Amino acid sequence: MFENIRVLDFTRVFSGPYCTQMLAELGADVIKVEETTIGDETRNWYPIKEEWSGYFMALNRSKRSLTLNLKTEESLKIIKDLVETCDVVVENFAPGVAEKLGISYERLKEINPKIIYLSLSAYGQTGPNRTVKGYDPIIQADAGVMSLTGDQNGAPVKTMFPIADISAGLYGAFAVSAALYKRAITGQGENIDIALFDSVVSLLGVLTAIPFFTDNVPERMGSQHPHRVPSKNYLTGDGTYLHVICNNKQWLELCEVLDLEEKYKKTPYTTDIGRLNNRDEIDGQVQQGLLKKQGSEWVKLLKEKGVPCSLVNDIAQVLNKDQTKARDLIVNWTQGNLGEVSGINFPYKFLHAESKIQRPVPKLGEHNVEILKEFGYTDSDIRQLKLDKII
Incomplete structure (x- = not known):
């Protein structure tokens, strides 16, 4: 579905990689740009098996990995080459960082006016909290999720799954898809700003009907529904x-x-x-x-x-359910020295298309040579880039 779309992916950890993996498994060529020595920090996050992180693998299938030292002029030259052929750029740096690195929307649209540029951040590119750092649990606390989660007379707790990261990644992928559709009609690029905070607040829709229509504020109710009994x-x-x-x-x-x-x-x-x-x-x-x-x-x-x-049900029971298997929610692929591994599939079901794993999770910098050669770099050029610690 996105077979002719190329995505330049500067994201790491969760919300961004989740977003770009969706695009990749709908056919986009996603080039994941990583720091040259350790890459995406989640490459070292629990659980680890044979030097592979299960956390990283869950979010980075179907991508190619290119290492770049983004603080060098030579890297900016390579990025310029890439951006000329890319349709989408996704980044989840703190606001202002992309600009310092020379890869902001304003800079990249000079290279490719039709580029669709998605920024994912904790609080967005505007507003009083623009520069405030925030991970998923912080957003859950700040956006009210924790106040609604837990037993009625107990302390507030977070949801076990990262609702802020997931919702921001979903909104991001949807916004990119909408922008691609618009560009196909108008030829116009787009700059998209998605915040984890905004994404969680938007999920509160039905619950906000209570304070909007009454003087009551929704409270924790454990497993009870606020207005359905039983x-x-x-x-x-x-x-x-x-x-x-x-x-x-x-x-x-x-x-x-x-x-x-x-x-x-x-x-x-x-x-x-x-x-x-x-x-x-x-x-x-x-x-x-x-x-x-x-x-x-x-x-x-x-x-x-x-x-x-x-x-x-617990998670093991969910993974073993007949319904889970019948809906192809578990996918298997061959992952290098690990052999066959399993992960969770995206839930789309199309009549005339499919979401599928395009390639295994990449090693750090695995596709440096392949990608650079596509842009005319010779073996000699690539060796020099390695010596200069550009890649």
Whole structure:
């Protein structure tokens, strides 16, 4: 789908590499530019096997690696050659760093006016927090996610998966795709500014309806839904947890399966608001009923009645689920000395195209020679670049 698109990728750690890996596995030629000695710092992050980082591998499939010392004039010459043939540039330096390095949008659009340039950062290129450093947990705290996560009477906690990095990477890839479409029509390049903070705030959409429409501020509710009852994790007879959620029709089915008293099949319990106003009573009745059987038994019974439910699975259980395998959410590829390895696939399902791994995760600088030769550099030129510590 992006087979004729070339991306120059100056990103590292998570949000940027996640974004560019999406583009790569939709067919783009992504050239990952890395620091000459250690590269992307996540090459050394846990877990490590045979000198490969599982963290790095999860975010950098299907790319080519080019090492450059960005503080040298010769590197800027190479970047100029690359930018002339690139469609997209992605960077996630702190605001102002790209400008100091001579690779800002303003500088690169002089070389290629049609370039689409994406900047990913903690707080964006404008605003009072523009220069403030922020990693995913900081953004989760600052953007309100932590205030909503955890038990009702417990301390705020972060989500285990990096929601700020992931959402910024997703918004970034979507914005690049939109800009490519616009450029195909108008011929005009674009400068895109995506902030982790903005991305998380934008995800709060439905929850902000509460303070926008009332004087209430959403608070932590553990596994409970703020306005759907029942909806929480309930303990079952074998110690497993089951999450159940119902609309009005499904509530009646749940009453039947749990053999609840007839009064629960009448108002006020048959309306969303009625159940919400009687949350503690409803939760008590459902919890008492679910302790009578094992979790797996309840799943079978409730699904037969069309009541949405799921056991609370751990990650190993998710990876082994038939549904996970049927949806091709696990991909395998050959990774050098590691042999066959596995990772998580992107979830797109196209009728006439596919997202797929284009190449294994690159070693640091693995494609230096290949890429430079594409731009006319000779073996002698490349040897000299190595001697001068440019690559």
